[in-house]
Amino acid sequence: xxxxxxxxxxxxxxxxxxxxxxxxxxxxxxxxxxxxxxxxxxxxxxxxxxxxxxxxxxxxxxxxxxxxxxxxxxxxxxxxxxxxxxxxxxxxxxxxxxxxxxxxxxxxxxxxxxxxxxxxxxxxxxxxxxxxxxxxxxxxxxxxxxxxxxxxxxxxxxxxxxxxxxxxxxxxxxxxxxxxxxxxxxxxxxxxxxxxxxxxxxxxxxxxxxxxxxxxxxxxxxxxxxxxxxxxxxxxxxxxxxxxxxxxxxxxxxxxxxxxxxxxxxxxxxxxxxxxxxxxxxxxxxxxxxxxxxxxxxxxxxxxxxxxxxxxxxxxxxxxxxxxxxxxxxxxxxxxxxxxxxxxxxxxxxxxxxxxxxxxxxxxxxxxxxxxxxxxxxxxxxxxxxxxxx
Numbered sequence: 001x002x003x004x005x006x007x008x009x010x011x012x013x014x015x016x017x018x019x020x021x022x023x024x025x026x027x028x029x030x031x032x033x034x035x036x037x038x039x040x041x042x043x044x045x046x047x048x049x050x051x052x053x054x055x056x057x058x059x060x061x062x063x064x065x066x067x068x069x070x071x072x073x074x075x076x077x078x079x080x081x082x083x084x085x086x087x088x089x090x091x092x093x094x095x096x097x098x099x100x101x102x103x104x105x106x107x108x109x110x111x112x113x114x115x116x117x118x119x120x121x122x123x124x125x126x127x128x129x130x131x132x133x134x135x136x137x138x139x140x141x142x143x144x145x146x147x148x149x150x151x152x153x154x155x156x157x158x159x160x161x162x163x164x165x166x167x168x169x170x171x172x173x174x175x176x177x178x179x180x181x182x183x184x185x186x187x188x189x190x191x192x193x194x195x196x197x198x199x200x201x202x203x204x205x206x207x208x209x210x211x212x213x214x215x216x217x218x219x220x221x222x223x224x225x226x227x228x229x230x231x232x233x234x235x236x237x238x239x240x241x242x243x244x245x246x247x248x249x250x251x252x253x254x255x256x257x258x259x260x261x262x263x264x265x266x267x268x269x270x271x272x273x274x275x276x277x278x279x280x281x282x283x284x285x286x287x288x289x290x291x292x293x294x295x296x297x298x299x300x301x302x303x304x305x306x307x308x309x310x311x312x313x314x315x316x317x318x319x320x321x322x323x324x325x326x327x328x329x330x331x332x333x334x335x336x337x338x339x340x341x342x343x344x345x346x347x348x349x350x351x352x353x354x355x356x357x358x359x360x361x362x363x364x365x366x367x368x369x370x371x372x373x374x375x376x377x378x379x380x381x382x383x384x385x386x387x388x389x390x
Contacts, residue, residue: 055088058228083109084176090224107239119229240274256331257298
């Protein structure tokens with residue numbers, strides 16, 4: 001029991017441990033407990049030795065994240081992470097860069113890595129990532145229920161390292177994250193996330209998995225045995241980032257710092273947004289409304305030109321006053337052309353509309369139409385004369 005207390009908290013004092021032991025029947029003094037704790041801690045200071053374990057083909061994948069600073073999108077900075085997966089027998093490596101470590105991103109990276117490898121290992125080993133492990137108390141491990149459902153769907157056995165025991169997944173820490181920092185990252189520039197992933201995929205295919213590995217003395221691609229892996233499901237589950245958003249009166253909804261436009265009929269409704277690293281798709285229930293390329297900048301608006309133009313086409317009188325609509329209905333298209341030209345002058349639009357409607361009442365619409373046509377003809381003639389003289 002004392003050893004277990006010390007493992008759980010190496011700094012626990014003899015007094016505290018004695019208080020825990022007395023209800024269990026310990027009747028000794030604190031002095032003898034202090035001597036025993038001193039012996040335990042001296043033993044603990046002796047360097048530990050480990051047996052190097054080599055996995056069989058298809059036996060284990062090791063998985064981990066690495067942090068690689070930020071990418072700058074014209075002043076909008078996004079954190080950059082690298083998802084790494086190593087097939088332990090061959091040391092074959094998969095890497096994918098992301099701007100998120102959220103659960104959905106973590107699952108998408110798994111699926112992409114499994115497809116890259118062409119199958120599944122019997123088990124996957126993880127550090128105590130919150131997306132995979134929710135509780136680790138001694139030998140008791142509680143996995144994230146959503147992560148367990150993912151593991152059951154794909155048919156692999158998840159394992160978690162002991163806390164602060166990085167050597168248990170040394171192949172992905174040293175041969176994955178560490179190798180990535182030394183062999184890929186230096187002296188490179190990137191324009192965006194797609195560019196980073198394009199470059200790292202080329203590096204995997206041409207360098208990382210083609211080199212002679214220092215431990216196996218073989219190339220990872222040559223040592224890799226895809227037939228030893230378990231087959232993958234036929235269809236991949238949908239693990240895109242998913243949020244609900246309400247469409248505002250300006251036909252926009254918000255996602256990840258940007259605004260996306262949809263048709264007018266969806267104003268006031270809650271729509272579903274699904275996004276991955278390449279696209280943002282907006283759904284009404286199961287029906288896809290519109291899809292946009294993913295933008296990693298912030299404060300951008302997408303689709304305004306398209307859907308605002310449709311809105312104006314559906315409501316041709318939207319920007320006209322009641323008087324304007326009445327005048328155009330009585331006189332015809334020439335009135336609309338006249339009013340459009342009038343808007344470019346400093347004359348009062350309201351006064352002109354009232355005057356024209358008074359003329360329509362005093363005379364008839366055809367007479368006013370003829371007068372406006374004559375004004376338009378004289379205007380065209382004066383412009384032509386001015387251009388000719390120039």
